[in-house]
Amino acid sequence: MPYLGGKEAVKELRRALSNPNIQADPLRYRNTVLRVIRMMSQGADVSSLFSEMVKACATVDVVQKKLVYIFLCSYATLNPELSLLVVNTLRKDCQDPNPMVRSLALRSMTNLRLPSLVEYVEQPLTAGLRDRAACVRRVAVLGWAKLSNLQPAADLDAAVVNELYSLLRDPDPVVVVNCLRALEEILKEEGGVVINKPITHHLLKRLKDCDVWGQCEVLRVLQRYRPQSDDELFDILSLLDPSLVSPHPPVMAATLSLFLSLCSDLPAVSLAALERVRGPLLSACGSSSREMRFAALCHVQLLLRSVPGLLGEHYKRFFCGYAEPAFIKQRKMQVLVELVNDDNVGMLLDELKGYCTDVSMDTAQTAIAAIGHIGRSYSDRSLEILTGLLTLKQEHITSAVVQTMRDLVWVCPQCSDTVCSALEGCEETLQDDQGRQALLWLLGVYGERLTSAPYTLEVFIDGVRSEASLGVKMELLTAAVRLFLTRPAEMQDMLGRLLHFCIEEERDMCVRDQALLYYRLLHCGIEETRKVLQGRRSDPSLGVLIGRQAEPISQWASSFNTMDALKKAAVETETASRGSPEHVATKLKADLDLPKTLDCCPDDALHSVHHRLVVSKPWLCVTSLSRLPYWFQREAVHP
Structure with a gap:
């Protein structure tokens, strides 16, 4: 037997399709066509059989x-001239008594x-809009949307658009939804389908007849409509209430997205809508998908940003399986962190403590970070758990705990x-870069309280x-x-050795420039x-979890039921790659006068410049701009 995708196999299929004996046997003829489709689906090039398939x-x-x-x-598209041969057959099939054949022919013509x-194609599509079979009307409506991509929208007959608008009252709900989608595509340059009061109320009354995705499409389109009065608004909300x-x-x-859009000026109604969706939202959180x-x-x-206590009673529904x-x-x-309060803090911390030893390192580190976030409001209980985790002497746990403590x-x-008091001895377990950076920051800031700090740095x-x-x-x-x-x-000798190595032997320019900065800064005086x-050693202005002011719903309403919600809903945390919490980018004043030369002696210029700089960029105080790496120069020149 010839190779399935080879030229011999294609030649054999051509001979079979042209064989009068096979053409006379419907079953053998169908099986031969099926072999062609099978080869096509497996990636073989069977375009040379186009004329034989047209006859079939x-x-x-x-x-x-x-x-x-x-x-x-x-x-x-590879045989546009030969495709003309099949048009007559397709147009003939559009008049077949079988509605399945008519819809199949229309779909194929537009495809x-x-x-x-x-x-x-235009004449069969126009006739299809008035076909007595709903399946044909569905295909004809979408066919006009496909046709609009093949020719400019201006060339479409206005009567077709009017016909599509009239089909919004079609008895078949799928035809109605397809009309909305087709009009959106055809009129996209004009802003999409126009929604007025009669259309809005008609679609709302037909909403229950549509399937799930049809209802979503209708609700999405209805967000463009704005009621003319409060009475009309509440009539619409009453019709939407069952879907909520x-x-x-x-x-x-x-x-809910439509509710929030309509009630942007009525925060009390929006809050009531959020309360209504609590049950369905909890059910979705337990979905099998x-x-x-x-x-x-x-x-x-997103919802908890405006209503922190919305799901407080149901916090157990968010325990991990x-x-x-x-x-x-x-x-x-992350949700559990938002739900913590005086009544459930003990149970939540115990639950999170169990996740800290999860087999997944990412899960364990997230649990430790969550305990740290709760520690902003309940520091004693959180620190007790974090200190206990250090005794496990596991590398990834110790690293996450030290970063969380920092x-x-x-x-x-x-x-x-x-x-x-908890940091003693943990340097032996730390191996990753982020954990060691966190430990070094703590040793530098609070080293006077740690007896072993100089020896750890050594x-x-x-x-x-x-x-x-x-x-x-x-x-x-x-x-x-x-x-x-x-x-x-205790540090003089060690610091001298470190600066000597970083200035004389270190090859990385960032490290070398920072060492030069500190060396010259020390020459300026202690x-x-x-x-x-x-x-500053801390920033309490970041706030606590309990008692935070609720955000207005309008800040996130436009992101609800969109892909943006998957990105914006994450808890705001610092990236693990940073070494110090005070490294927050701040802008320099545009008119800042920087010294032109390096001067190892303290002077008035150094002192005045210091007060005009932020702590996060101290290198600009004493070092020449020409000695800084390129990206530091750019940041200083273009704040």
């Missing part, structure tokens, strides 16, 4: 017609997508004593030659200089160095 469409066998039409639609055939508690999550979400659960959780986070994927577990933990003391400085300094991480080296430099300011006797490096 002249049959009363509906199955064979469908197979041939699939072939013709696939290869019509040929050849501009040269538009004039032959629909068991189908897409319908519920589309209805993972994708549905994830989307529902993202939308829950063992078999759930990691991305759903992480999203649920972020926690930045927001809650009263936790610094507990954090400092281990890092002794291994700086083999250190591969740029972030760790730069954080080590900052920590060493900071600790030198509080414990000079007090000047202290002003630059010993700035």
Whole structure:
């Protein structure tokens, strides 16, 4: 037997399709056509059989017609001239007594997508709009949308648009929805289908007859309409109320989105609508579909931004299941952080503590970060759990705990004593860059409270030659200089060795320039160095979880039931790659005068410039612009 996709196989099929004996046997003829379709679906090039397949469409066998039409639609663009041969057969089939054949012929004619055939397709499509069979009208309506892509919209007859508008009152709900989609496509340059009061009320009354996706389409289009009076608005809301508690999550979400759009000036009504969807939204969060659960959780986070207590009583519904994927577990933990209060904080922390030892490292680290977020309001309980996790001596857990403690003391400085007492000995477990950067920041800022801080830094300094991480080296430099300011006797020799290596032997320009900065800054005097490096140790202005002011619904209403909700609903957290919490980008003044030369002596210019700079960019105080890396120069020149 010839190879399935080879030239010999194609020649054999051509001989079979042209064989009068096979053509006389309907079953053998259909099987031969089926072999052609099978080869086409497997990637073989059978376009050379186009003329034989055109002849095969002249049959009363509906199955064979469908197979041939699939072939013709696939290869019509490669054989535009031969495609004219099949038009007469298709137009003839459009008048067949069988509505299935008529709809199949119409669909195939529009799927040929050849501009040269538009004039032959218009008349059957116009007749199809008035066909007595609903399946033919459905295809004809969508056919006009396809036809609008083959010719400019201006060439479409206005009577066709009027006909489509009239079909919005068709008894078949699928035809109604297809008309909306077709008009959206045809009139996209004019803003889409025009929705007025009669159309709006008609669509709302027919809403229950549509399927799930049809209802979503209708509700999406209705967002363009604005009621003329309050009475009309509440009439529309009354018609929408049953859909607000629909068991189908897409319908519920589309209805709520329409509610929020119509009630943008009525916050009380919007809040009442959010209360109404609580049950369906919780059901969606427990859906068997993972994708549905994830989307529902993202939308829950949006709602909690305006109504923090909306789901407080149902926090157990967001506990993670063992078999759930990691991305759903992480999203649920973010929701649990938003639901914490005085009554459930103990149970939530115990639940999150169990997730900290999950087999998935990402899940465990997310749970630890969630405990840290809760620690903004309940620091004692959270620190007790975090300190206990350090005793497990697991690398990824220790790293996440140290990073969480660093972020926690930045927001809650009263936790610094507990954090400092818990850091003893954890440097032996840390291996990843982010964890070591967090530890170095804590040692630099709170090193005067840690007896072993200089000796811990000495281990890092002794291994700086083999250190591969740029972030760790730069954080080590900052920590060493900071600790030198509080414990000079113990740090003087170590700091000298570190600066000598970074200036004389280090190849990375960022590390070398930062070392030069600190070296020259120290030459300017201890007090000047202290002003630059010993700035604020915390930022309590970031706030706590409990008692936050609710956001207006209008801030996120436009994102509801869109893909933006999957991105905007994430809890705002700092990226794990940063080394210090105070590294927040701030803009310099455009008229800032920078020194033109390097000066190792303190002077008035240095002191005045220092007060005009932010702590996050201290290097601009003492170093020449020409000595900075290119991106620092660009940032200074173009703030």
